[in-house]
Amino acid sequence: MxxxxxxxxxxxxxxxxxxxxxxxxxxxxxxxxxxxxxxxxxxxxxxxxxxxxxxxxxxxxxxxxxxxxxxxxxxxxxxxxxxxxxxxxxxxxxxxxxxxxxxxxxxxxxxxxxxxVPDLVAALSARGVQGRFAFVLASTLALLPAVTSRVHRIRQAQESRGLVIRPGLLHRAAAFRLQAVPLVLSLIEEAGTRAAALEARGFSNPGPRSxxxxxxxxxxxxxxxxxxxxxxxxxxxxxxxxxxxxx
Amino acid sequence: MSSPSLTLPSPGPAAARKRRLLEVLGALAIAGTYVYLVLNQPTDITGGPGSASALIALSGFLVGAVLLIVAVLPTLPASTVVLIPVALVLNIVLGQFVGSTLVPFYLDAIGTVLIAVLAGPAAGAATGALSSIVWSFFNPTVLPFAAGAALIGCLAGLAARHGMFRRFYLAPVAGFVTGIIGGVVSAPVAAFVFGGTSGVATGAIVSAFRSMGDTLLAAITKQALISDPMDKAIVFTVVAVLAYALPRRTRVQFPFIRRHRVLAGQAGDETQTQVPVTGTGSPAQPTGQGS
Known part of the structure; x- marks a missing residue:
């Protein structure tokens, strides 16, 4: 069963x-x-x-x-x-x-x-808070592997442009900044696009969901x-x- | 991003009152649990695992965090809700990395603080609590810290609202103060639920204080006062760097940033609050932003 x-x-x-x-x-x-x-x-x-x-x-x-x-x-x-x-x-x-x-x-x-996970999301997304919570859960679980691979790609791209991680705290911080800024920028850009798409599909409308x-x-x-x-x-x-x- | 629906009825004042009540109840549950634990700690600090304190810490803080989520999450506009998973992923990816290394920091709040700066204290609190709950999917030990994470998000949003991110040198100061408050509130969870800390480096600091004869709660609170302010100062600085690196087009999408002039160099933007700036946006609805 x-x-x-x-x-x-x-x-x-x-x-x-x-x-x-x-x-x-x-x-x-x-x-x-x-x-x-x-x-x-x-x-x-x-x-x-x-x-x-x-x-x-x-x-x-x-x-x-x-x-x-x-x-x-x-x-x-x-x-x-x-x-x-x-x-x-x-x-x-x-x-x-x-x-x-x-x-x-x-x-x-x-x-x-x-x-x-799809079962859990379907069971949770009845309405209201639960629906939004289910969205956050499912979206995070789907984003995690994508982001991990994107971190890898960004590192490769920066290395091909001459990024060398040298020892020392300042060098490490600079390298972190070179990788974190493109990552966060692209993620926030995408979130904006996703918000528009979700809104067009009635994401924040009240009422029951099927x-x-x-x-x-x-x-x-x-x-x-x-x-x-x-x-x-x-x-x-x-x-x-x-x-x-x-x- | 999101506009109020023109065809569906908008929620009435009764619903808003219910949410406010839930928010207050959640905050009261967290504060009450903390006060109870601190007042009652000397009697059963070593009274064996599973003592009443562990259960009270777990249930009180969790109930408070869940009430806050239930109160805040439905009021957030869709543009903020889609940012929450992004913040969670940033928390997990960066926190998982630092948590396993031999540094007495956590850096597990970068995403939460970023959302708080972009979308306000309510969104920050919800993100903090949700982050702990979703992260517990992989690491159940972060679940009891949900209330502490919510507090960090809320304080970061308040700091942003009062202009602590307008000057670059103020951000670490705000982080330092946030860390003191957050560390003191999270210490009872570490002491009563885990009987220690979850990392080796932080554990070493705790045992140093224990060797001087401190009680467990005192030792863990002192450890938190060493680790957390530094940790949050670093996190706030990182977030300030990230927020200023965002292009203007992205920054002005967030009504919280426009309304409270969170970042420096936004003085000219007041005129734009009435006008949609991006192609996708209509004037975003202010519900839940900065409340």
């Missing part, structure tokens, strides 16, 4: 919220492995893993540096040199935080790498989305209530 993109978004979001609220590392690790299994099964693991690593590796390193080495509240000192003390509490805090963040990040990334693309949806999925949202809200409330009762 193909899921409605909004349903999978609700699933990913609720998973992220519940893992954050539960704050237990077995649950976080379970979510991480479930997300990885889903990615492998969906065939998106090859693209997802580099993206997840780009986010999570610096984050985890930073957590280890901050809490592993310096944790003034820590008691159990495992090693010490100079002002740096490796404490058990600090390491536990860093690992717990890392597991929890990894779970939330992977849950959301599995969604964004598996979702069919779509050629039919996105599968059912009563069950609608109920499921409602249940998931309630579950996420309930987990947040339960967490706040428990913390209040605990202190």
């Amino acid at each position: 193909r899921l409605n993109p909004l349903t999978s978004l609700a699933m990913a979001g609720t998973t992220a919220v519940i893992t954050t609220a539960a704050a237990s590392w077995p649950l976080s690790l379970a979510v991480v492995s479930a997300a990885l299994a889903l990615a492998v099964r969906g065939g998106t693991a090859r693209r997802l893993l580099p993206a997840a690593a780009a986010v999570l590796v610096p984050l985890c390193l930073s957590l280890l540096i901050v809490h592993g080495l310096f944790f003034p509240e820590g008691r159990t000192v495992l090693a010490q040199w100079g002002p740096a003390r490796i404490t058990g509490e600090g390491l536990a805090f860093a690992l717990q935080r890392a597991a929890q963040l990894a779970a939330a990040v992977l849950a959301l990334l599995v969604f964004s790498f598996s979702v069919h 779509s050629y693309r039919a996105v599968p949806d059912s009563r069950h999925q609608c109920t499921l989305r409602a249940v998931l949202l309630v579950a996420a809200a309930a987990s947040v409330v339960a967490r706040l209530w428990l913390d209040r009762a605990g202190t």
Whole structure:
């Protein structure tokens, strides 16, 4: 069965919220492995893993540096040199935080790498804000690869006109300016043309929109989305209530 | 670019009042969350991950940012809405590059500030919040910073409106002040949601303060006060360079720039506010610009 993109978004979001609220590392690790299994099964693991690593590796390193080495509240000192003390509490805090963040990040990334973007846009573009938001999302996702290749072309063009990036901050800044100005100019020019074209097609007119693309949806999925949202809200409330009762 | 429709009914004052209410609610949600977090921080700074503060920071800031988007986005003219994806792409392309290098800066707001300068504080705020939300498609860790990004966009628009981009040396000063405010507001998110920072270089600065015995929030706020003002000063300077590099024909398409004389050397343009300048444009509707 193909899921409605909004349903999978609700699933990913609720998973992220519940893992954050539960704050237990077995649950976080379970979510991480479930997300990885889903990615492998969906065939998106090859693209997802580099993206997840780009986010999570610096984050985890930073957590280890901050809490592993310096944790003034820590008691159990495992090693010490100079002002740096490796404490058990600090390491536990860093690992717990890392597991929890990894779970939330992977849950959301599995969604964004598996979702069919035209479906998501069609599901979102009902009317009003949602329609405009869907335009911004779809337009950004379509522009990104185009802009990356244009950056490359502009660099080639400037290099053929004699641009050599020499070391030194000023030279780098000048080189950046030579590449950024044509890029921004052309993008803003194009945006103006696009605005006129969109306006001619009634982009900012109020009222309902229809779509050629039919996105599968059912009563069950609608109920499921409602249940998931309630579950996420309930987990947040339960967490706040428990913390209040605990202190 | 966009002209008010002649055949469709224009939204009444009730709709405008509802939007204003949403804007105020969004701003209140962000401010209230920040005040609550700062007042309550000493009790549970190391109370374990997933403590109430993380959830309050996440939900309060996100709800505020979403309310701002819902309030602002429908009021923007199409010529501004099509610029938002451009700004987002600039944010992502430049931010992704700097975020992974060993520099304690982010430079992830160039697009947002550019839109704020071209189209005003409301557009800047919406762009900032949308940028975080769309970027979280690839990097979910930027999602909690949506409120901070919206604030940066709004402040940049206000700076542009009050002529901070008319003199070249004022732009970095405005960026510096914006960075101080933005950094202080974003620090609780970094502290409570992430328990640190997302980059190695910024993490090193935080751990330096931690080694002197600061609490986590104090250390991250100090790190933000070192990184953010410099970062935003650079961003504002870059945006000033870009804005002055735009040809006059493009600049005068933006009613915000004409009305508030955002850039220097535009004094002669007041006469042109009544007359369409480009072939594609009719006098653009002022809704949402500079409100």
